Amino acid sequence: MVGGGGRKPLDYEELNENVKKVQYAVRGELYLRASELQKEGKKIIFTNVGNPHALGQKPLTFPRQVVALCQAPFLLDDPNVGLIFPADAIARAKHYLSLAPGGLGAYSDSRGIPGVRKEVAEFIQRRDGYPSDPELIYLTDGASKGVMQMLNTIIRNERDGILVPVPQYPLYSAAISLFGGALVPYYLEEEANWGLDFANIRQTVTAARSKGITVRAMVIINPGNPTGQCLSEGTIRELLSFCYHENLVLLADEVYQQNIYQDERPFISARKVLFDMGPPMSREVQLISFHTVSKGYWGECGQRGGYFEMTNLPPKTVDEIYKVASIALSPNVPGQIFMGLMVNPPKPGDISYMKYAAESKAILESLRRRAHIMTDGFNSCRNVVCNFTEGAMYSFPQIRLPQRAIDAAKSAGKAADVFYCLKLLEATGISTVPGSGFGQKEGVFHLRTTILPAEEDMPAIMSSFKKFNDSFMDQYDGYGGGSGYSRM
Amino acid sequence: MATSVSVETLNPKVLRCEYAVRGEIAIHAQHLLQQLERQPGSLPFDEILFCNIGNPQSFGQKPITFFREVLALCDHPNLLDREETKSLFSTDAITRAKKILAQIPGRATGAYSHSQGIKGLRDEIAAGIASRDGFPANADDIFLTNGASPGVHMMMQLLIRNDRDGIMCPIPQYSLYSASIALHGGALVPYYLDESSGWGLEISELKKQLEDARSKGIAVRALVVINPGNPTGQVCSYMYDVTRELSISSFFWGVHQPQVYQENIYVTNKKFNSFKKIVRSMGYNGVDLRLVSFQSVSKGYYGECGKRGGYMEVTGFSTTVREQLYKIASVNLCSNITGQILASLVMNPPKAGDASYDLYEVEKDSILESLARRAKAMVFAFNGIDGITCNKTEGAMYLLPRIHLPQKAIEAASAVNKAPDVFYARRLLDTTGIVVTPGSGFGQVAGTWHLRFTILPPEEKIPSIISRFREFHEEFMAQYRD
Numbered sequence: 011m012v013g014g015g016g017r018k019p020l021d022y023e024e025l026n027e028n029v030k031k032v033q034y035a036v037r038g039e040l041y042l043r044a045s046e047l048q049k050e051g052k053k054i055i056f057t058n059v060g061n062p063h064a065l066g067q068k069p070l071t072f073p074r075q076v077v078a079l080c081q082a083p084f085l086l087d088d089p090n091v092g093l094i095f096p097a098d099a100i101a102r103a104k105h106y107l108s109l110a111p112g113g114l115g116a117y118s119d120s121r122g123i124p125g126v127r128k129e130v131a132e133f134i135q136r137r138d139g140y141p142s143d144p145e146l147i148y149l150t151d152g153a154s155k156g157v158m159q160m161l162n163t164i165i166r167n168e169r170d171g172i173l174v175p176v177p178q179y180p181l182y183s184a185a186i187s188l189f190g191g192a193l194v195p196y197y198l199e200e201e202a203n204w205g206l207d208f209a210n211i212r213q214t215v216t217a218a219r220s221k222g223i224t225v226r227a228m229v230i231i232n233p234g235n236p237t238g239q240c241l242s243e244g245t246i247r248e249l250l251s252f253c254y255h256e257n258l259v260l261l262a263d264e265v266y267q268q269n270i271y272q273d274e275r276p277f278i279s280a281r282k283v284l285f286d287m288g289p290p291m292s293r294e295v296q297l298i299s300f301h302t303v304s305k306g307y308w309g310e311c312g313q314r315g316g317y318f319e320m321t322n323l324p325p326k327t328v329d330e331i332y333k334v335a336s337i338a339l340s341p342n343v344p345g346q347i348f349m350g351l352m353v354n355p356p357k358p359g360d361i362s363y364m365k366y367a368a369e370s371k372a373i374l375e376s377l378r379r380r381a382h383i384m385t386d387g388f389n390s391c392r393n394v395v396c397n398f399t400e401g402a403m404y405s406f407p408q409i410r411l412p413q414r415a416i417d418a419a420k421s422a423g424k425a426a427d428v429f430y431c432l433k434l435l436e437a438t439g440i441s442t443v444p445g446s447g448f449g450q451k452e453g454v455f456h457l458r459t460t461i462l463p464a465e466e467d468m469p470a471i472m473s474s475f476k477k478f479n480d481s482f483m484d485q486y487d488g489y490g491g492g493s494g495y496s497r498m
Numbered sequence: 499m500a501t502s503v504s505v506e507t508l509n510p511k512v513l514r515c516e517y518a519v520r521g522e523i524a525i526h527a528q529h530l531l532q533q534l535e536r537q538p539g540s541l542p543f544d545e546i547l548f549c550n551i552g553n554p555q556s557f558g559q560k561p562i563t564f565f566r567e568v569l570a571l572c573d574h575p576n577l578l579d580r581e582e583t584k585s586l587f588s589t590d591a592i593t594r595a596k597k598i599l600a601q602i603p604g605r606a607t608g609a610y611s612h613s614q615g616i617k618g619l620r621d622e623i624a625a626g627i628a629s630r631d632g633f634p635a636n637a638d639d640i641f642l643t644n645g646a647s648p649g650v651h652m653m654m655q656l657l658i659r660n661d662r663d664g665i666m667c668p669i670p671q672y673s674l675y676s677a678s679i680a681l682h683g684g685a686l687v688p689y690y691l692d693e694s695s696g697w698g699l700e701i702s703e704l705k706k707q708l709e710d711a712r713s714k715g716i717a718v719r720a721l722v723v724i725n726p727g728n729p730t731g732q733v734c735s736y737m738y739d740v741t742r743e744l745s746i747s748s749f750f751w752g753v754h755q756p757q758v759y760q761e762n763i764y765v766t767n768k769k770f771n772s773f774k775k776i777v778r779s780m781g782y783n784g785v786d787l788r789l790v791s792f793q794s795v796s797k798g799y800y801g802e803c804g805k806r807g808g809y810m811e812v813t814g815f816s817t818t819v820r821e822q823l824y825k826i827a828s829v830n831l832c833s834n835i836t837g838q839i840l841a842s843l844v845m846n847p848p849k850a851g852d853a854s855y856d857l858y859e860v861e862k863d864s865i866l867e868s869l870a871r872r873a874k875a876m877v878f879a880f881n882g883i884d885g886i887t888c889n890k891t892e893g894a895m896y897l898l899p900r901i902h903l904p905q906k907a908i909e910a911a912s913a914v915n916k917a918p919d920v921f922y923a924r925r926l927l928d929t930t931g932i933v934v935t936p937g938s939g940f941g942q943v944a945g946t947w948h949l950r951f952t953i954l955p956p957e958e959k960i961p962s963i964i965s966r967f968r969e970f971h972e973e974f975m976a977q978y979r980d
Contacts, residue, residue: 018788020656020657020788020814020815020816020819021816021819022816022818022819022822024659024719025656025657025659025819025822026655026656026657026658026659027659028655029655029656029822029825029826030822032825032826032829033825034825034828034829036828037613037828037831038825038828059610059831061609061610062608062609063604063606063607063608063609064603064604064606064609064610065604066604069606069607069608071576074573074574074576075574077573077574078570078571078573078574078577079570081566081569081570081573081836082566082567082569082570083566084563084566085570085586088586090582090585090586091586093582094577094580094582094583094586110804111556112553112555112556112557112558112804113555113561113804114561114802114804114805115554115555115561115800115801115802115803115804115805116553116554116555116556116803116804117551117553117556117796117803117804118804120520151644151806151833151834152830152831154829154830154831155830158829158830162509162512162681163503163508163509163512164503164508164509165509166507166508166509166510181829184829185829188655188826188829189509226503226507227503259503296503304610309608310608311608311609311610311831312606312607312608312609312610312611312832312834312835313608313834313835313836314644314832314833314834323503324503324504324505326504326505327503327504327505327508330505330508330512330513333512333515333516333517333521334512334515334681336517336519336520336521337515337517337647337674337677337678337681338644338645338647338648339520339551339645339647339803340803340804340806341806342644342804342805342806342834342836342837343804343805344573344804344805344834344836345834
């Protein structure tokens with residue numbers, strides 16, 4: 011450390027290298043450029059992050075009523091409270107206040123309020139048909155926090171590798187960089203509906219090991235982000251079997267489990283499949299499952315509510331995870347209540363049930379329609395092919411960029427898909443995330459957009475995109491047919 | 499089949515870090531609590547008295563009404579369309595909620611915000627800081643976080659490159675710092691506060707520790723100041739000296755200062771001055787000194803721990819470094835919106851003339867006065883017990899009495915492989931149900947032993963806590979008298 015006139019600790023050069031290596035394109039270059047343009051007065055449609063309420067989706071009424079009452083418990087003493095809050099919301103608020111001594115303003119247990127964790131366990135049991143232990147469920151400030159905590163616990167040094175699907179949600183790559191581990195990519199097969207090729211994955215693991223990497227864990231995102239595919243039971247079985255034989259802990263990111271837009275492959279949790287497989291695997295495979303209030307039809311991103319559930323972890327490991335959780339004292343209490351409400355919503359017969367069911371149904375059905383509108387819209391564009399969004403909240407079309415466009419991007423000092431997305435942004439105000447932010451095969455380009463813009467705005471958005479794309483392709487690919495390709 | 503994730507194969511930094519506040523004693527207290535519930539009467543006491551965590555509302559401290567009104571309206575904006583709302587909420591709460599919602603794109607409190615926090619709220623916070631200190635503050639310098647702790651972690655992440663990077667911390671210190679430094683693989687460089695001078699600091703001590711660390715090959719990167727102190731409770735009067743010393747030696751310029759207790763000052767002759775105000779008033783402007791100041795909604799008179807609201811104000815950084823900080827913040831997208839709103843309310847509370855002002859002042863004063871009374875009563879009581887000395891607490895929520903343990907007690911502790919203060923605290927818990935945090939969790943001068951008590955149990959319980967403690971202590975000392 012040099013004194014007087016030398017480098018200072020917070021000079022860029024003196025920062026932790028791992029921090030510098032981190033990339034998170036979701037709020038990276040495109041987003042920053044879009045924000046600049048917005049400040050200059052341009053109308054921007056932000057489709058860069060799965061943020062439903064920002065695009066006009068309304069919060070569900072019941073949870074907001076309950077949390078407002080928990081926030082201001084003196085309302086419960088007011089004789090007029092029944093005029094504006096339904097009786098079941100009032101009862102539920104009282105229920106949560108009884109579970110949280112000290113109310114919303116006190117630190118809870120570092121793992122989350124025991125009564126809420128019990129509700130989560132009951133939800134898991136109803137969903138999967140197997141009992142779940144609240145002691146192994148930790149509530150977190152969003153699922154991301156839990157993911158980061160797990161990866162930090164697993165990664166010891168730069169030779170610890172984590173298998174991550176490509177394309178992937180860049181939280182994983184960012185966290186692995188931050189904690190100094192090695193990302194071991196396994197490529198999803200676009201032509202096979204973003205399927206997994208286990209022969210390939212085995213080869214990948216062998217290659218990593220031969221380079222001295224200890225592969226520790228495997229990440230699976232189901233439904234996929236950005237790819238949207240829903241895994242079949244058979245695939246999940248193969249995954250678990252693979253983890254068993256290769257001694258990997260499976261990190262199952264299941265935050266989009268409510269967002270399913272086809273009926274052939276409904277959501278099935280990794281935990282259910284694991285227990286269906288019976289011993290020895292059901293007792294040995296280590297599994298961490300993640301969920302959130304940010305997605306589904308709730309879309310309550312701003313609350314930062316999430317949980318992870320641990321299966322088959324040794325008690326001493328759980329103690330260490332508890333210790334790290336305790337440093338942050340507790341997850342935010344309102345977010346915990348949202349989680350409780352999500353896993354334990356109004357039931358038939360409850361006063362608020364009809365409204366709750368109607369609101370939820372409307373959102374889900376609209377998402378399903380939008381998934382189709384977007385997929386079909388992209389497939390009608392020149393040089394664009396798009397797998398159907400089976401689940402989650404995104405569309406991930408492949409843009410077949412002509413060589414001249416790739417060259418132009420290179421001269422501009424940009425990755426080809428970044429170049430395309432910037433031009434798209436400037437022409438139409440549509441702010442997307444280039445596929446390079448998620449990883450893709452060499453020479454194959456994509457962009458990620460969400461299916462979240464309001465349904466009534468979709469036709470205009472898709473036509474604006476088509477206009478831009480087809481004219482871009484005209485510019486860089488020659489006129490008329492040429493080497494153009496479209497799936498429709 | 500060897501398991502992949504077992505204690506032998508975990509990240510060693512995770513294994514190394516410790517957090518005594520929710521550590522061994524606290525865990526045991528939870529077991530005893532459960533035992534009392536299952537078998538009432540099975541223990542020599544009938545309630546557990548938690549004096550270990552600064553968690554005011556868990557002891558019955560009431561939240562500030564105005565803040566909760568605004569938050570409830572922001573949680574459920576449909577209320578603003580109803581006529582009945584006017585009879586349930588104060589008019590200025592309604593106005594403030596509308597103002598806040600207008601600052602949120604789409605009035606969507608359920609959406610991820612800008613990764614530094616909602617711009618309009620940061621503007622309010624910056625204005626609040628400027629009005630408090632008399633020096634300007636910039637919304638772009640503010641990062642809203644889930645409590646102050648994530649901000650501390652972010653800075654540690656940014657600063658610590660390897661195990662030879664050192665962060666100077668006051669001893670005793672709030673164990674978030676030691677835990678965070680361990681978690682990020684750095685070295686904690688202690689500087690010892692002087693108990694005999696009310697936890698003051700001799701600059702010679704600072705210089706000595708600095709030179710000592712450097713001679714061991716440690717690159718000292720930052721200095722942490724906690725004002726008012728945790729666990730020590732003093733209002734820092736040494737910040738002028740520290741700044742002057744740092745500027746002359748120009749060793750390092752990153753300074754951390756959690757100010758999370760700035761509202762809890764109990765002595766009338768001391769006032770809270772933020773570190774930023776001090777350095778600015780000494781003539782250091784933005785580029786001369788890198789200063790990170792942390793604030794939280796968990797303490798003060800508002801005590802809203804469960805909301806996880808807070809911010810850090812980062813000044814004196816280059817743009818490229820700020821970009822890195824933004825990038826790290828963006829991976830977690832944003833902090834919870836309720837916490838963000840609350841931070842803006844805390845920095846811009848009701849003013850004279852506002853409809854809620856009178857009630858707000860009454861609530862705030864009553865809490866602060868009660869805290870001051872409890873602090874005084876407990877300090878007085880501790881100092882009246884043989885074998886215990888206790889500096890008065892000038893601020894924050896804690897007391898750190900020193901227990902003068904006899905040699906026999908120290909040996910008894912050693913025989914069961916426990917630090918003497920942990921041994922004492924465990925006995926205290928098992929005998930009386932009182933839960934404290936042993937001083938070794940915070941660091942202390944070698945050979946001295948302390949306990950950290952909060953001053954948060956309800957006022958009517960304080961006399962019984964004191965008398966139970968005194969009885970226990972006298973028996974303990976009698977048992978282990980030399």
